[in-house]
Amino acid sequence: MKYLKxxxxxxxxxLHLTVLLSLAGLHLDLDLDLYLLLPPLRDExxxxxxxxxxxxxxxxxxxxxxxxRADPLHPKGREPDPAAEPEGQLLREVRTLGVPFIPRTHVxxxxxxxxxxxxxxxxxxxxGAAAASSAGGVGASADGGGQAxxxxxxxxxxxxxxxxxxxxEEKAPAEPTAQVPDASxxxxxxxxxxxxxGHSPQQEENEHSVSxxxxxxxxxxxxxxxxxxxxxxxxxxxxxxxxNERYLNETDTSLSLEDxxxxxSSQPENSMEGISLGDIPLLSGSINDGMNSSAYYNxxxxxxxxxxxxxxxxxxxxxxxxxxxxxxxxxxxPQEPFLQLNSHTTNPAQTLPGTNLTGFLPPVDHQIRNLxxxxxxxxxxxxxxxxxxxxxxxxxxxxxxxxxxxxxxxDSDSGLSLNSSHNSTSVTNPNSCVCDSAIGSxxxxxxxxxxxxxxxVGGYYPEPSKIRHIDLSSDSTFHGDLAFQHIFHNHTYHxxxxxxxxxxxxxxxxxxxxxxxxxxxxxxxxxxSRDERRAKALHIPFSVDEIVHMPVDSFNSMxxxxxxxxxxxxxxxxxxxxxxxxxxxxxxxxxxxxxxxNLEDDVCxxxxxxxxxxxxxxxxxxxxxxxxxxxxxxxxxxxxxLRDDEGRPVNPNQYALQCSHDxxxxxxxxxxxxxxxKKETQKGKRKSERRN
DNA sequence: CAGCTTTGTCATCTC
DNA sequence: GTGAGATGACAAAGC
Numbered sequence: 031m032k033y034l035k036x037x038x039x040x041x042x043x044x045l046h047l048t049v050l051l052s053l054a055g056l057h058l059d060l061d062l063d064l065y066l067l068l069p070p071l072r073d074e075x076x077x078x079x080x081x082x083x084x085x086x087x088x089x090x091x092x093x094x095x096x097x098x099r100a101d102p103l104h105p106k107g108r109e110p111d112p113a114a115e116p117e118g119q120l121l122r123e124v125r126t127l128g129v130p131f132i133p134r135t136h137v138x139x140x141x142x143x144x145x146x147x148x149x150x151x152x153x154x155x156x157x158g159a160a161a162a163s164s165a166g167g168v169g170a171s172a173d174g175g176g177q178a179x180x181x182x183x184x185x186x187x188x189x190x191x192x193x194x195x196x197x198x199e200e201k202a203p204a205e206p207t208a209q210v211p212d213a214s215x216x217x218x219x220x221x222x223x224x225x226x227x228g229h230s231p232q233q234e235e236n237e238h239s240v241s242x243x244x245x246x247x248x249x250x251x252x253x254x255x256x257x258x259x260x261x262x263x264x265x266x267x268x269x270x271x272x273x274n275e276r277y278l279n280e281t282d283t284s285l286s287l288e289d290x291x292x293x294x295s296s297q298p299e300n301s302m303e304g305i306s307l308g309d310i311p312l313l314s315g316s317i318n319d320g321m322n323s324s325a326y327y328n329x330x331x332x333x334x335x336x337x338x339x340x341x342x343x344x345x346x347x348x349x350x351x352x353x354x355x356x357x358x359x360x361x362x363x364p365q366e367p368f369l370q371l372n373s374h375t376t377n378p379a380q381t382l383p384g385t386n387l388t389g390f391l392p393p394v395d396h397q398i399r400n401l402x403x404x405x406x407x408x409x410x411x412x413x414x415x416x417x418x419x420x421x422x423x424x425x426x427x428x429x430x431x432x433x434x435x436x437x438x439x440x441d442s443d444s445g446l447s448l449n450s451s452h453n454s455t456s457v458t459n460p461n462s463c464v465c466d467s468a469i470g471s472x473x474x475x476x477x478x479x480x481x482x483x484x485x486x487v488g489g490y491y492p493e494p495s496k497i498r499h500i501d502l503s504s505d506s507t508f509h510g511d512l513a514f515q516h517i518f519h520n521h522t523y524h525x526x527x528x529x530x531x532x533x534x535x536x537x538x539x540x541x542x543x544x545x546x547x548x549x550x551x552x553x554x555x556x557x558x559s560r561d562e563r564r565a566k567a568l569h570i571p572f573s574v575d576e577i578v579h580m581p582v583d584s585f586n587s588m589x590x591x592x593x594x595x596x597x598x599x600x601x602x603x604x605x606x607x608x609x610x611x612x613x614x615x616x617x618x619x620x621x622x623x624x625x626x627x628n629l630e631d632d633v634c635x636x637x638x639x640x641x642x643x644x645x646x647x648x649x650x651x652x653x654x655x656x657x658x659x660x661x662x663x664x665x666x667x668x669x670x671x672l673r674d675d676e677g678r679p680v681n682p683n684q685y686a687l688q689c690s691h692d693x694x695x696x697x698x699x700x701x702x703x704x705x706x707x708k709k710e711t712q713k714g715k716r717k718s719e720r721r722n
Numbered sequence: 723c724a725g726c727t728t729t730g731t732c733a734t735c736t737c
Numbered sequence: 738g739t740g741a742g743a744t745g746a747c748a749a750a751g752c
Binding site for chain 2: 559560608611612615616619
């Protein structure tokens with residue numbers, strides 16, 4: 031027998047409806063918070079309870095503080111106590127046990143309570159068995175029915191993903207909460223508990239994100255096989271479940287509550303436990319949407335919340351709004367049929383791949399699963415996520431550090447220094463765990479940027495809101511904005527969070543040596559220049575090569591076409607200027623080198639030419655000397671053959687030969703030739719002097 | 723560790 | 738007057 035009791039009250043006294051369904055001997059108590067239920071379901075339940083169910087009772091909150099057992103058939107049934115505190119024992123128990131998951135819905139509360147109480151009730155046993163392996167025996171007291179249904183406490187689904195289950199479980203109750211948690215306190219509380227259990231949200235995120243879907247499907251199948259093998263009685267019940275499955279398959283997701291109840295009524299009376307067996311584990315399994323492992327109430331419940339927060343943030347931050355919930359659709363949800371609402375808000379196949387309900391999932395589980403894990407959890411109103419976002423913005427020091435670091439490099443100029451007074455302590459601030467859990471790996475600028483650098487440095491075009499934040503680079507919102515982007519990227523590519531270095535490490539650069547920084551850059555940004563890192567930090571949606579080598583017209587049109595901040599434009603222009611100047615310097619040096627080489631070649635050529643001319647000169651001089659010698663010889667030969675008037679040989683030392691203008695040759699005494707030669711040479715000198 | 727080369731960058735000049 | 742390119746000068750990194 032199940033008791034689905036609301037765990038809270040709105041203070042004004044919510045009307046809690048206990049619907050006792052007595053159909054064909056099957057007693058199903060549904061204590062429903064009518065104001066949490068969607069109107070169609072609420073109306074339908076009211077209709078059913080008021081018209082058909084004799085056991086239907088509009089009861090005040092039970093004496094057990096929200097967990098009373100108004101069913102007289104229950105062995106531990108307690109009479110309702112109208113004076114009981116609405117908030118009740120359930121919440122206190124949950125808090126006492128330090129469950130990091132504050133149930134918002136009655137289903138959540140019921141699940142938590144079932145595990146916590148270790149009730150021998152079949153439902154508790156089932157759920158306890160589901161959680162037993164990781165809950166350290168909290169649910170180990172489950173009755174035989176539950177254990178049989180699940181093949182004992184060793185739910186194979188529970189074992190792999192519950193590292194803290196047995197040993198850590200007892201630490202959880204150490205944090206009783208004295209005050210009613212508000213919406214924003216839930217995330218923090220769960221993170222506190224997670225910290226108390228030594229289980230970091232980061233680990234949870236990793237564990238959850240990596241193996242959640244796979245484990246679900248595999249373990250679900252494993253459960254099926256294990257149950258089939260270990261529990262013979264399950265075989266008998268399986269026929270009913272098979273019928274249920276068939277029914278489910280036939281009705282698909284369009285089951286109404288009436289269909290559900292008809293199906294439930296078809297159960298044999300003695301199969302109440304069977305229903306529980308089939309119901310509860312699947313209920314827990316269904317809640318495994320958010321609580322993957324059997325230690326869900328220690329880890330995965332919070333993970334569920336965290337996960338939804340993440341998704342929500344991702345949706346809120348998704349620029350293309352691909353995953354953004356349509357607000358219109360969301361507001362219109364309550365007006366839609368119950369099951370359709372589930373199916374349209376969440377795709378079960380996506381949520382639980384492999385758990386296509388073909389195993390043993392009764393329709394009710396399917397519905398409750400959807401209702402619990404998403405729609406009801408979606409009741410975590412948007413303020414929760416907003417507050418978480420705000421907390422993440424406030425506590426997460428984030429990337430502005432890196433941005434400022436990049437711009438604050440000693441050799442940096444261009445007026446790009448952000449001069450951001452980043453708060454490095456926020457990175458190591460324990461409170462940032464809230465953000466960490468909400469965003470998965472929170473310290474991963476590199477991860478956010480590495481993928482973004484493919485083809486373009488930034489990888490996306492900032493939204494105006496973000497641009498506005500970026501403009502306020504010295505403002506804290508700048509950090510927040512980058513944190514937003516960080517979150518977004520983490521959720522989009524959190525699988526790339528394997529990049530070892532975190533942003534916090536970059537915070538340490540200013541205090542460390544340049545070698546450390548250089549080593550860091552060598553490790554992570556080995557192939558990134560400073561401008562590339564800058565562009566990456568500012569999410570410039572263009573590659574450096576594009577910026578530098580783009581034609582002027584294209585560059586200007588690009589700047590005008592894209593909505594860029596002044597900082598981005600300034601950076602882009604600086605990148606282009608530096609890139610152009612770098613290319614120019616390279617060209618200049620190349621030209622200079624070419625000039626030097628050409629000059630060296632010219633020198634070699636001139637030297638060779640000089641040698642050639644020298645040789646030619648020597649040859650000419652030699653020829654001249656030869657000609658002089660020949661002339662001298664000829665002169666003497668001629669004069670030796672000449673005779674004067676008396677017949678005597680002419681003395682070559684006293685006479686010389688002289689050619690006249692008419693071609694006649696005269697024998698002239700040397701004295702006259704020498705005086706005449708001197709006169710002509712003097713005339714020639716005067717003429718040359720006049721010319722100069 | 724000094725010296726040299728390479729490279730990036732800035733300031734300035736030239737076109 | 739403006740912008741792009743060229744170039745000298747400087748600094749840092751690497752060898």
